Amino acid sequence: MKRAVFFAPLIGFVALVAILYAGFHLNDPSRLPSALVGQRFPGFQLPELTSGKVLGHQTLLGEIRLVNVWATWCPTCLHEHTTLMDIRKETGLSIVGINYRDDGEKARRWLSLYGDPYDFTIVDANGDLGVDLGVYGAPETFIVDADGIIRFRHVGDVNDRNWNREFLPILDSLTDG
Amino acid sequence: MVSLLLSGLLGVWVAGVSTIDAFEFEDEAERLRYSALIAEFRCPKCLNTNLSGSDAPVARDLRRTVYRLVDEGMNDDQVRRYLQARYGDFVLYDPPVRANTWILWFGPPLLLLAGILVLRRIGSRMTRVSLSDEERARLEAIRKQ
Amino acid sequence: MTTSTSDILTVTYESFDATLGTLWGAGPEIGHLAAIIGLVAAIVLSVLGHVGAATRRRSWVENSGSFAVLQLVTLVVAFAMLVHAFLKDDYSVVYVATNSNALLPWYYKVSAVWGAHEGSFLLWTLIMAVWTFAVAMIGRRLPYQIYGRVLGTLGLLNTGFLLFLLQTSNPFLRLVPNVPTVGADLNPLLQDFGLIVHPPLLYTGYVGFSVAFAFGVAGLISGRLDATWARWTRPWTNVAWAFLTVGITLGSWWAYYELGWGGWWFWDPVENASFMPWLAGTALIHSLAVTEKRSAFRGWTVLLTILTFSLCLLGAFIVRSGVLTSVHAFAVDPERGLFLLVLLGVTVGGSLALYAIRVPAIRSRIAYRGLSRELFLLINNVLFVVAVAVVLVGTLYPLAYEAVTGGDKISVGPPYFNRLFVPLMGLLAVFLALVPVARWKRTPIRLFRQVGVLLLASTLVGALFFVIAITSDRVLNTGSIVGVVIAVTLALWLLLSHGVDFIQRKGARPLGYLGMLLAHVGFAVGAVGVAITSVFSHETEVRLSPGDTVELNARQYHFVSVTTVNGPNYIAQRAKFDVGGISLYPEKRNYLARNSVMTEAGIEAGFFQDLYVALGEPLPDGSWGVRIQEKVLVRWVWCGGLLVCFGGLLAVMDSRYRRLALRRDGLATAGKVA
Numbered sequence: 001m002k003r004a005v006f007f008a009p010l011i012g013f014v015a016l017v018a019i020l021y022a023g024f025h026l027n028d029p030s031r032l033p034s035a036l037v038g039q040r041f042p043g044f045q046l047p048e049l050t051s052g053k054v055l056g057h058q059t060l061l062g063e064i065r066l067v068n069v070w071a072t073w074c075p076t077c078l079h080e081h082t083t084l085m086d087i088r089k090e091t092g093l094s095i096v097g098i099n100y101r102d103d104g105e106k107a108r109r110w111l112s113l114y115g116d117p118y119d120f121t122i123v124d125a126n127g128d129l130g131v132d133l134g135v136y137g138a139p140e141t142f143i144v145d146a147d148g149i150i151r152f153r154h155v156g157d158v159n160d161r162n163w164n165r166e167f168l169p170i171l172d173s174l175t176d177g
Numbered sequence: 178m179v180s181l182l183l184s185g186l187l188g189v190w191v192a193g194v195s196t197i198d199a200f201e202f203e204d205e206a207e208r209l210r211y212s213a214l215i216a217e218f219r220c221p222k223c224l225n226t227n228l229s230g231s232d233a234p235v236a237r238d239l240r241r242t243v244y245r246l247v248d249e250g251m252n253d254d255q256v257r258r259y260l261q262a263r264y265g266d267f268v269l270y271d272p273p274v275r276a277n278t279w280i281l282w283f284g285p286p287l288l289l290l291a292g293i294l295v296l297r298r299i300g301s302r303m304t305r306v307s308l309s310d311e312e313r314a315r316l317e318a319i320r321k322q
Numbered sequence: 323m324t325t326s327t328s329d330i331l332t333v334t335y336e337s338f339d340a341t342l343g344t345l346w347g348a349g350p351e352i353g354h355l356a357a358i359i360g361l362v363a364a365i366v367l368s369v370l371g372h373v374g375a376a377t378r379r380r381s382w383v384e385n386s387g388s389f390a391v392l393q394l395v396t397l398v399v400a401f402a403m404l405v406h407a408f409l410k411d412d413y414s415v416v417y418v419a420t421n422s423n424a425l426l427p428w429y430y431k432v433s434a435v436w437g438a439h440e441g442s443f444l445l446w447t448l449i450m451a452v453w454t455f456a457v458a459m460i461g462r463r464l465p466y467q468i469y470g471r472v473l474g475t476l477g478l479l480n481t482g483f484l485l486f487l488l489q490t491s492n493p494f495l496r497l498v499p500n501v502p503t504v505g506a507d508l509n510p511l512l513q514d515f516g517l518i519v520h521p522p523l524l525y526t527g528y529v530g531f532s533v534a535f536a537f538g539v540a541g542l543i544s545g546r547l548d549a550t551w552a553r554w555t556r557p558w559t560n561v562a563w564a565f566l567t568v569g570i571t572l573g574s575w576w577a578y579y580e581l582g583w584g585g586w587w588f589w590d591p592v593e594n595a596s597f598m599p600w601l602a603g604t605a606l607i608h609s610l611a612v613t614e615k616r617s618a619f620r621g622w623t624v625l626l627t628i629l630t631f632s633l634c635l636l637g638a639f640i641v642r643s644g645v646l647t648s649v650h651a652f653a654v655d656p657e658r659g660l661f662l663l664v665l666l667g668v669t670v671g672g673s674l675a676l677y678a679i680r681v682p683a684i685r686s687r688i689a690y691r692g693l694s695r696e697l698f699l700l701i702n703n704v705l706f707v708v709a710v711a712v713v714l715v716g717t718l719y720p721l722a723y724e725a726v727t728g729g730d731k732i733s734v735g736p737p738y739f740n741r742l743f744v745p746l747m748g749l750l751a752v753f754l755a756l757v758p759v760a761r762w763k764r765t766p767i768r769l770f771r772q773v774g775v776l777l778l779a780s781t782l783v784g785a786l787f788f789v790i791a792i793t794s795d796r797v798l799n800t801g802s803i804v805g806v807v808i809a810v811t812l813a814l815w816l817l818l819s820h821g822v823d824f825i826q827r828k829g830a831r832p833l834g835y836l837g838m839l840l841a842h843v844g845f846a847v848g849a850v851g852v853a854i855t856s857v858f859s860h861e862t863e864v865r866l867s868p869g870d871t872v873e874l875n876a877r878q879y880h881f882v883s884v885t886t887v888n889g890p891n892y893i894a895q896r897a898k899f900d901v902g903g904i905s906l907y908p909e910k911r912n913y914l915a916r917n918s919v920m921t922e923a924g925i926e927a928g929f930f931q932d933l934y935v936a937l938g939e940p941l942p943d944g945s946w947g948v949r950i951q952e953k954v955l956v957r958w959v960w961c962g963g964l965l966v967c968f969g970g971l972l973a974v975m976d977s978r979y980r981r982l983a984l985r986r987d988g989l990a991t992a993g994k995v996a
Contacts, residue, residue: 003682009625010674014630017667021716023645024656035265079496101234127238134263136221136235205797212861219733225590227735230583242876270735272719277727281719283733285712285742292704296697 016155041148042069042132049099049107049121059120060148062084064174065094066167067142068118068158070128071102072110074138081114087163093171097121100130100138104108143167145174200244211247214256217238218268227270240269338560353403357444360396360451361484363389364477366453371474375467375544381472381637389444390473391460393480394451401448403436404493407610414501417441417493417549423507423915425891433518434508439642439658440493442521447487448590448639449529450480451524457533457558464554471540472533479532482665490658507891516576524569524596528634529600530562531627534606539629539673542680547620552613557974561612563603564970570596571963582936584861584922584951586959591737592644594717595637602630605706607970608699616696616762621681622703628677629830633710639666646678646721693770698753705750712742719841744805751812751849758823762873776795776818802857809853813846834976841969851955860952862936868897875952877901879935884946891915897946899924899935908935908948932956 036042043057060067068076068084090093097118099107104123111121122131133142136155143152152170154162182313190276202208212229228236228243239260246256260268274282367389374382404417408431413419421434421441429983436442454476461469487493541547573596576588587593604731606626613623614768640646643659716734723732755777759769788807791798820839824831860875871880887909894911913920926933931954938947 003678006621006678006681009629010671010678013670013674016636016718017663019722019725020639020643020645020663020666023643023721024659026721026724035262067433101238126241127234128242131237131238131242132263134221134265135263137233158926209797210800217735219735225588227588230581230585230588265731267677267731267733270733271737273731273733277723278719278732281715283710284715288711289704289708289746290691291706296700296704299700 018031036150037153039150041142041144041150042129044122044124044129045133046129047123049097049111049123051105051120055120056124057148060096061142061146063094063146065096065119065144065173067096067144069098069100069133069138069140069142071100071133071138072106073102076157077139078114080139080159081117083158083160085115085162086116087158094119098129098133099123099124099125100135101127141167143170144175182282204249207247209253211244214243214247214253217257218260219270219271221268318320343453346584349403349406349410350412350494350496353400353407354492355485356396356400356403357447357494357509358402358494360393360447361481363393363396364480367393367477368474368481369477371470371476371477373471375470375474377391378467379468381747383466383473386470386473386477387462389477390451393456397444397448397451398643401435401444404441404444405432405584407494408432408435411505413505414496414498415493416495416497418505419502420499420506421508423891425683425915426505426508426513426858429518430508430513434512436521437508437512437517438489442485442525443487443491443642444493445479445522446525446529447483448648449525450476450483451534452941453530453533454480457536461554467544468537468546468551468554472536474718475539479536479669482669486658486661486665490661504915507913509777509918510892510911510913510918510920511580513891513913514576514580515579518561520569520572520576521996523565523572526570527562527566528562528567528596528599528637531631531634532556533562534556534627535631535673536958538624539676541624541674542673542684545680545684547613547684549614549617549625552610552623553979556607556614557979559603559607559627560969560970560974563600563607564967564974566596566600566603567963567967569972571599571960571967575960579923579925580958583949584859584923584924584934584936584953586718587719588954589713589716589736591717592641593727594713598713598717599630599633599637601706601710601713605703605710606630608702608942612696612699618696619700620684624681624918625677628670628673629710632666632673633671633714635662635666636966639663640717646717686690693756693760693767695757695762695765698757698760701753702750705746705753709743709746712739712746716742721972746767748808748812748847750844751809751816752882754845755812755816755819757838757842758819771813772822773819776822777815779820780811783814786807787829796853796858798857806853806857808963809849813850816846817843832976832978834973834978837969837971837976839969840972841966843960844965844967844969846962847958847965851958851962854955858954859956860954861949862950862951863947864949865945867943870945872950873949874950877933879921879950881946881948892920894922895937895940897924897935897937897948901926901933903954904933906933908937908939910937924978927957929957930955980993 041057041060045054045056066084066087068080070080084095087093095117097120099121102123102125104125107121107123111118121142122129127135133140134153139157140149141154141158145151151174152167154166158167200211202211210242215228218228219232220226220236220239222230222233222235223231230241241258243256246259251259257269266273270279272278362638364582367386369390371380374380374386386595405413407418408413408422409428411418411422411431417438417440421438422431426434428617432435433461434441436445456471457476458473461472464472491510522768534555536559537551541551562650574586575595577588578584591636606623606629609623609626612619621656638663639659643662644656645659662957686906716739717736720732723729756770756773759765759773761769784807787810791803791806792800820842824839827835861872862872864872866872866881868881873879878901880900882900882905884895884897887894887896889911892911892913893907894910899906899908904926906926908924911920912918919940923934923936925935931952934949934951934953936949936951938949
């Protein structure tokens with residue numbers, strides 16, 4: 001049927017509209033999937049926030065941990081802080097902080113003021129570890145398993161909603177397995 | 178081009194505050210490579226700007242990283258792979274060629290090819306003797322059989 | 323004399339204001355009401371036009387013109403009311419409160435009207451009404467069935483736009499009783515001459531293509547898509563295209579001096595949104611030439627009228643829906659996006675269905691042999707349509723990719739577009755150089771001999787250029803030098819072939835011909851600018867303290883001082899740089915209302931190069947990060963754009979369009995006498 005050719009533009013257009021419509025249902029354009037899920041946590045040699053002791057990658061091994069990237073200049077981090085305190089209190093899960101592009105003095109004051117949910121806090125003053133982790137801002141939170149493999153990455157604050165929906169199922173699967 | 182700007186989404190850096198760092202380079206060629214590379218990567222936290230056009234902290238860190246990698250002697254491809262491994266395909270303004278980007282890379286060239294074929298068909302149809310409408314209709318009828 | 327134009331304007335405005343004082347209080351409501359009446363006018367216009375033409379009620383069609391007038395008047399009133407609300411700092415109006423501030427100079431208060439989504443869309447509908455009015459006035463001599471359907475289609479379109487405006491984007495909404503006392507201010511990036519001129523020109527182009535679209539729809543319904551139809555459509559299309567050309571050119575220039583990094587095009591989705599209709603429009607004006615002269619390509623030409631305007635609507639969708647990530651997009655609002663998508667779907671889907679049903683009956687076949695002018699125009703069309711495809715696929719691919727892979731992201735940026743787009747333009751340049759010799763139907767082969775000689779000459783110049791570039795001290799990538807050499811060679815060839823044709827041409831040189839020459843020359847000038855400035859510009863980033871001097875391309879840049887300057891609504895750190903007798907004043911401005919910092923580059927514009935200095939951050943030791951650039955031939959990029967625009971306008975003034983009008987005028991009077 002030769003006339004069918006003339007319907008080709010219409011069909012192409014319908015496909016275009018379908019793509020545009022799908023655009024409404026995609027997630028927040030500022031969210032990025034991590035290239036690092038399933039990869040080993042990157043190596044580092046960085047000081048701890050309070051003790052000043054230099055820590056390496058092996059300090060993360062041995063148990064499942066949340067690794068939380070935070071900074072005092074980030075208002076969302078303050079908002080998230082109470083949730084992290086609750087998680088720490090209720091689950092006893094190990095949480096490790098990465099103090100990202102921050103002032104050490106301010107960070108220590110912040111922890112004494114609002115409480116310290118972290119087992120220890122790694123100081124990433126110039127953001128190099130952040131680059132290795134593919135971090136593009138604070139807060140971000142990773143689940144790292146006992147072998148030091150990154151299992152999950154979350155961008156933005158941790159709250160009750162995404163904790164129950166996204167974090168718990170992954171943590172459960174890790175403890176079951 | 179600025180065509181009416183800006184959503185001012187919180188936490189997203191917008192253009193207009195392009196940044197300037199002053200790195201030292203061994204030679205001009207290295208500086209050129211660095212400038213070309215930072216123009217080629219997308220700032221992950223920005224709306225749609227490259228590393229050289231953004232003042233977001235992460236863009237600064239990534240520029241410094243690119244500088245370090247270039248300084249350490251990595252070639253362009255190694256730098257690309259280094260950032261891609263950490264930030265995913267999203268940071269590459271130059272998308273990789275693979276099965277799920279074939280339409281992107283080969284679609285338009287194929288369309289050009291199709292266009293050329295159509296031109297040839299029209300041309301060859303017409304280089305034959307010009308037919309009168311009646312003759313053409315008869316020809317169509319014969320073709321259809 | 324101290325009285326300036328702005329003083330006179332203020333005085334006039336204030337006396338006017340005092341007279342109508344009480345009425346003004348209800349300004350936003352009057353504006354809102356006017357827009358609603360405008361909508362009614364648009365609906366009546368569509369009914370009178372389409373139904374009148376379909377049922378052969380000549381009087382309906384003849385009266386529809388007055389509703390085009392009514393639509394224009396009401397929308398002018400609506401727009402004036404919004405301007406007034408801005409000038410009066412009426413912060414009870416949400417749109418004013420979020421986009422203005424008392425400290426803003428009056429001219430930015432006026433341009434702030436189109437500084438964000440709602441007001442700019444009101445401007446869009448107003449421009450739509452202006453075009454409709456123009457068609458209603460100038461097109462009176464068209465056969466009434468065409469006239470009715472064109473006006474009816476324009477009315478339908480503005481009905482959709484006004485519904486969208488009133489339903490989702492009403493700029494007249496009040497915020498009572500909690501009226502803010504200060505305005506949030508206009509985005510500082512937009513407090514610039516660029517905002518005053520760029521959007522109105524761009525929209526005039528965008529919306530102008532609706533006229534070509536309306537002619538296409540009218541032609542499809544009436545079954546009339548012949549040479550005469552093309553002759554009616556052509557001037558309208560050319561004017562819209564010229565406006566879009568200048569709009570895009572100005573936008574690029576604005577980004578260059580305002581964003582502070584010296585770039586002038588980034589293949590951003592919003593830039594692409596304006597570029598796609600331009601590319602399709604370029605194909606359209608060339609295709610219309612064939613349809614007018616040879617009554618051929620009818621089906622294809624009418625498809626292009628639909629395609630071009632569809633891309634305008636797609637552009638509006640991209641800018642206003644927030645579906646694609648761009649630096650330039652408006653605030654994200656899914657409801658608006660959905661409405662626009664429906665509008666797009668109905669308009670384009672409907673017209674493409676009409677096309678599919680009607681066109682098999684009306685299309686034409688073309689006859690040409692070998693290298694005829696028809697073939698060249700067809701090649702132009704193929705290249706521009708492929709160019710549209712490159713930009714469209716590149717712009718939407720990240721979206722489709724994310725939808726299909728379920729969340730994976732990919733970026734498509736300048737490297738992709740340049741790699742596919744630039745070779746297409748190279749190919750285009752080759753054919754453009756041959757255009758002056760091409761004849762309708764068939765070109766005698768001897769005519770190509772002379773252009774061959776010209777190619778030889780320009781290749782020699784190109785080779786010389788290559789040797790100079792490769793032996794200079796500058797470290798440059800050989801590949802990019804080769805690219806520039808090819809671009810310069812082809813551009814030179816194009817200029818020579820057009821120049822020689824102009825000189826040798828016997829007989830009259832009609833404006834249509836001159837317009838074509840000018841537009842093609844503009845393309846060559848722009849191409850040379852793009853190629854040279856991309857590869858041969860100089861750039862350095864240094865840390866400087868006042869008193870320091872740095873050298874770039876044998877020029878000494880002396881950093882003299884930094885002073886604090888108070889602007890109307892900002893405080894600036896203004897640096898002074900001396901470069902060989904010239905002073906540049908780059909600034910770092912802090913806009914108070916939004917507390918946002920902006921870079922204002924110091925630029926010394928020149929025909930051969932721009933000297934461009936931008937300030938970065940002040941460092942603790944009193945020094946500054948400074949970016950210094952010498953942009954070689956960057957002005958040529960925009961000069962090219964302007965030449966292309968003038969070429970388009972010149973062609974519209976060709977006497978044959980006026981002769982056509984006169985002839986029919988004559989017929990009409992003759993008819994009356996008889």
